[in-house]
Amino acid sequence: MRIYNFSKELGKNIQAFNSNNLFMTRILKDSDHTYVGCMHIEENGEVGLHQATIPQLLLIVNGEGWVKGNERIEYRIQTGYAVFWEAEEWHETRTDKGLTAIIIESKSMNLDMKEEEWNSIQED
Structure with a gap:
């Protein structure tokens, strides 16, 4: 058995796409273009509007917020829900x-x- 840490303190502060209060901790990266990470978005934080390069799945494990996709309508999201964006879809959280x-x-x-x-x- 091995134990790993993916806490916010080990994450990288992300400011791309006008993001703020966002820390990303990498979890997994393989050679087949699969990436897994943990996003820690602090109070009044956001992942700015950007285009998905490949399909993305966002699984909310704690907290709540809002998400947008191509339709530019803001939807409430909370713990236990997931959001899927297709490749090239514009989105923000x-x-x-x-x-x-x-x-x-x-x-x-x-x-x-x-x-x-x-x-x-x-x-x-």
């Missing part, structure tokens, strides 16, 4: 209270979760 999420980027993803209707969690 922000939070008032802070959130922690696992981000998976891979050319090939076969999602096996229950898909939610957006209007069930869309902010009024």
